[in-house]
Amino acid sequence: MNIVLQYILLIVIMLFTLTTVAAWLIWLERRMLAVWQDRYGPNRAGPFGLLIVAADTIKLLFKEDWIPPFADKSIFVIAPAIVAGAVLMSFVVVPFAPGILIADLDIGLLFFLAMSSLGVYSIVLGGWASNNKYSLLGALRGASQMISYEVFMGLSLMGVVMITGSFRLTDIVLAQQDYWFILTQPVAFVIFMIAGIAETHRLPFDIPEAESELVAGFHSEYSGMKFGMFFIGEYLGITLISAMVVTIFFGGWLGPGFLPPLVWFTGKTFIFILFFILLRASLPRPRYDQLMEFGWKILLPLALVNLLITGGIVLLMNS
Amino acid sequence: MEVGFYITAGVTIISTLLVITRHNPVHALLYLIISLLSLAIIFFLLGAPFAALLEVIIYAGAIMVLFIFVVMLLNLGQQTAQQEKAWLKGKVWIGPAILSTILFGQLFYLLPVAQMQAEMPAVDAKVVAISLFKHYVIGVEMAAMLLMAGVVGAAHIGQHKKVVLHRFLREGEEQL
Numbered sequence: 001m002n003i004v005l006q007y008i009l010l011i012v013i014m015l016f017t018l019t020t021v022a023a024w025l026i027w028l029e030r031r032m033l034a035v036w037q038d039r040y041g042p043n044r045a046g047p048f049g050l051l052i053v054a055a056d057t058i059k060l061l062f063k064e065d066w067i068p069p070f071a072d073k074s075i076f077v078i079a080p081a082i083v084a085g086a087v088l089m090s091f092v093v094v095p096f097a098p099g100i101l102i103a104d105l106d107i108g109l110l111f112f113l114a115m116s117s118l119g120v121y122s123i124v125l126g127g128w129a130s131n132n133k134y135s136l137l138g139a140l141r142g143a144s145q146m147i148s149y150e151v152f153m154g155l156s157l158m159g160v161v162m163i164t165g166s167f168r169l170t171d172i173v174l175a176q177q178d179y180w181f182i183l184t185q186p187v188a189f190v191i192f193m194i195a196g197i198a199e200t201h202r203l204p205f206d207i208p209e210a211e212s213e214l215v216a217g218f219h220s221e222y223s224g225m226k227f228g229m230f231f232i233g234e235y236l237g238i239t240l241i242s243a244m245v246v247t248i249f250f251g252g253w254l255g256p257g258f259l260p261p262l263v264w265f266t267g268k269t270f271i272f273i274l275f276f277i278l279l280r281a282s283l284p285r286p287r288y289d290q291l292m293e294f295g296w297k298i299l300l301p302l303a304l305v306n307l308l309i310t311g312g313i314v315l316l317m318n319s
Numbered sequence: 320m321e322v323g324f325y326i327t328a329g330v331t332i333i334s335t336l337l338v339i340t341r342h343n344p345v346h347a348l349l350y351l352i353i354s355l356l357s358l359a360i361i362f363f364l365l366g367a368p369f370a371a372l373l374e375v376i377i378y379a380g381a382i383m384v385l386f387i388f389v390v391m392l393l394n395l396g397q398q399t400a401q402q403e404k405a406w407l408k409g410k411v412w413i414g415p416a417i418l419s420t421i422l423f424g425q426l427f428y429l430l431p432v433a434q435m436q437a438e439m440p441a442v443d444a445k446v447v448a449i450s451l452f453k454h455y456v457i458g459v460e461m462a463a464m465l466l467m468a469g470v471v472g473a474a475h476i477g478q479h480k481k482v483v484l485h486r487f488l489r490e491g492e493e494q495l
Contacts, residue, residue, distance in 0.1 A: 072343075072345070075345065075346075075349070105368070106368070106443060107369060107372055107443070107444065110369070110372040110373075110376065111372060113372075114372050114375040114376045114379075114380060117375070117376050117379075117380025117381065118375070118379065118380055120380070120384050121352070121384070121387075124384060124387055124391070125345075125349075125387075127391075128345060128387070128391050136391065139391065140391065140392070143384055143387075143388050144388070147381060147384055147385070150380070150381070167444060
């Protein structure tokens with residue numbers, strides 16, 4: 001009973017922390033974008049403008065939650081919940097520190113890939129149920145983009161799995177005690193990072209919601225807290241991809257002993273979150289066909305070649 | 320464990336029934352996704368976590384998205400729902416009902432024979448890989464060839480020559 005209570009407590013703490021972090025990321029993003037563009041950003045509410053998040057949340061909660069009469073009501077309501085749910089489910093297998101993880105599945109990496117593949121439904125169904133041309137176009141783009149990039153995302157990670165010989169994320173972290181996998185799998189890291197950006201449909205790959213052509217893409221019709229769910233889902237996605245990059249390529253919680261493991265993990269994760277924001281501040285959006293061509297003609301062969309070479313070297317080392 | 324199995328099995332059956340009876344194609348596909356997900360949980364409960372996650376990744380995560388993608392492209396609306404409603408009436412149910420009654424009777428007969436084994440070894444990725452690339456390697460290669468044929472066919476159908484429509488680039492048309 002004690003262990004069950006402990007797990008429930010851990011889950012509640014994790015849910016609370018993750019949603020809070022995702023909310024503050026909005027402030028962090030606006031503030032950092034402002035710094036990189038040589039302006040102030042939100043700086044009035046509270047110290048450093050930190051309370052802007054509270055104001056934003058209150059605004060979202062009290063906005064009229066409007067469901068268009070031409071929409072497919074039940075699917076319209078359920079779509080935003082899917083993305084937040086799928087991303088939060090993925091955090092189940094992320095090892096934050098030794099002892100601070102919910103389930104140490106021996107197929108943890110596959111579980112993460114499965115959950116991120118379910119996130120597509122949120123965009124597809126949201127766009128379809130809105131019954132709006134722009135939403136539908138956004139949904140179509142989102143579906144093809146996420147399905148394509150899922151392939152390279154999975155393939156790029158298989159090199160690491162070959163070296164470790166396990167899908168369990170704690171094993172992957174512990175295998176990096178001598179050196180981080182970024183040193184032996186740099187190509188896989190680059191592919192995973194690009195696929196991760198496409199998977200969270202963040203700028204520069206925010207083609208499903210390209211404001212300049214599609215109003216707001218798949219969530220054009222959404223308002224109030226339903227829109228908020230998409231928003232939170234996006235920031236949770238950034239946190240998840242950063243956490244996975246740290247776990248798989250940058251040694252997870254491992255680091256010099258003067259800081260506790262959890263601090264190392266969160267510190268590294270925040271560096272990657274900042275990198276995501278920097279990408280938004282600096283890169284233009286590619287065209288849709290360019291994105292698909294880049295994926296299938298460059299990333300897929302690269303991932304396969306990387307896999308082949310890694311497999312050969314692993315075989316050589318073992319024999 | 321057993322309670323979990325019966326709950327998931329119930330969800331699977333109900334959602335599969337709903338797949339057949341929905342008039343709206345997208346709603347039907349959504350129930351099919353739920354059915355596939357609960358099937359994955361059944362695999363998981365039976366000690367095959369790898370197969371369970373492959374079910375989620377490939378069926379629920381990729382193939383069903385493509386199904387929904389096609390339905391979205393066809394833009395099936397109110398009209399299709401009406402059509403489906405007209406099709407799903409009275410007599411249509413007789414044939415399938417008889418066939419599934421036979422299957423149900425067979426299942427009833429087989430249940431006491433095939434006792435569920437209490438202790439089953441977990442089938443993880445390694446076991447699946449060894450059996451795939453040792454005993455069934457010809458099957459894997461045949462499947463690969465079949466998929467290759469599919470890819471080549473799709474590339475052939477999807478191939479089209481580039482048409483330049485800009486007025487200053489008219490001379491490109493002669494080469495088409």
